[in-house]
Amino acid sequence: MPRRPANVTPRRLAESGFADSFSSVTAPLKSKTSPLVSVCLVLLGVIILLTYSFSSSGKFARDRSLSEAGMLISFEEEKEEFASRPECRTAVCHVAQYLQRVYGDSMNRVLHIGPSSCGVVLKLLKEEKLEAWGILPFDPKPPVHSVCENLIRKGLIRVADVAQPLCYKSRSFSLVLANDIVDTMTSRQLNVTLRELARVSSDSVVLLINTNAIQKLQEASEEGTRPVKVLKPRSRLWWQHRFQMLGLKESEEATKRFNTLMRQKLAGYHIFHLISTEVIG
Known part of the structure; x- marks a missing residue:
């Protein structure tokens, strides 16, 4: 076993x-x-x-x-890149948060005019109780992002010559915000555009004016890419005088509150807070 x-x-x-x-x-x-x-x-x-x-x-x-x-890219680069894209990385996007705190509930219907209108409008539309529209001063360069195409298709963003009368009724917006638009305009164009910005606004107009725009335009002219119509740089005092001629007044209260909130001055830009109720026709 x-x-x-x-x-x-x-x-x-x-x-x-x-x-x-x-x-x-x-x-x-x-x-x-x-x-x-x-x-x-x-x-x-x-x-x-x-x-x-x-x-x-x-x-x-x-x-x-x-x-x-103020901006991460140059004047010309912004036009080519941001007109067709929904990113919001320019100076106007940086100051938007401060503008909302300055104007509060009165900033409920906003019209933005500028090269980066797609990104700005998209950013503003994400805020509660805020409606936003935009105007591109030129046709966006392809390829255009689908988000921007959708905003244009819905009519929230339009392509228009801002040196001509705008296609909106008077006092349609509580605040009109414009950047990189009036910087290099001739006096005649300024008279039309500033009046139109004031006409479609019921309360305030905020302008971000690029102080380097004229210099860049001069450099482009020297390279033969475009003619120069504006030769002399424009100081803050020059702009204030131009506003007074048209009956536009600076809002001391809004300017003071904005500067207090922002603290650090935005280099490369003149920022104006204008009251649009007494425009000379």
């Missing part, structure tokens, strides 16, 4: 030396793989930290550039 094999317990294995032989086989494997895994994990952690550090510093530099220089 065959004998049944005895149960082999871990204790007996250990006593027989099998456990020692097994550990002697596996121990070298652990000693070889563990340091390698540790090194890989350390390297991976360093890479993640460096990536996060560079991305954070880059974001800080972009944000600082936006607040100090």
Whole structure:
């Protein structure tokens, strides 16, 4: 009668030396793989930290550039890039949050006019109790983002010559916001455009005027790309005199509140808060 094999317990294995032989086989494997895994994990952690550090510093530099220089891109680059895209990264997007705090509930129907109107209108429409429309001063350069196409199709954004009468009824908007529009206009064009901005506004007109626009236009003229109609840079005093001629007055209260909230002056721009109720026709 065959004998049944005895149960082999871990204790007996250990006593027989099998456990020692097994550990002697596996121990070298652990000693070889563990340091390698540790090194890989350390390297991976360093890479993640460096990536996060560079991305954070880059974001800080972009944000600082936006607040100090007004725009991250040049005058011409903004026209080509942002007219066809829904991103809102220009100076007017930076100050929009402060304008909402200055004007409060009176900023409920906004008309934006400028090259980056798609991004600005999209940003404003995300706010509660706020309606927004926009005017692009030129045809957007293809390819046009589907979001911008949809806004144009719905009539929320129109393409129009801003040096001509606007296709809106008088006092249609509580606030009209314009940037990079009147900067290089001739005196005749200014008379038409400023009156139109005031006409369609029931309360306020906010202008962001690029102080470097004329210089860029002169540089473009020297390269033969476009003629120059405006030769002399326009100071803040020049603009104030022009507004007075048309019956537009600066709102001291809005200007003071805006400067207090924003604190740091936006370099490269004149910002005007105008009252649109006493325009000379």
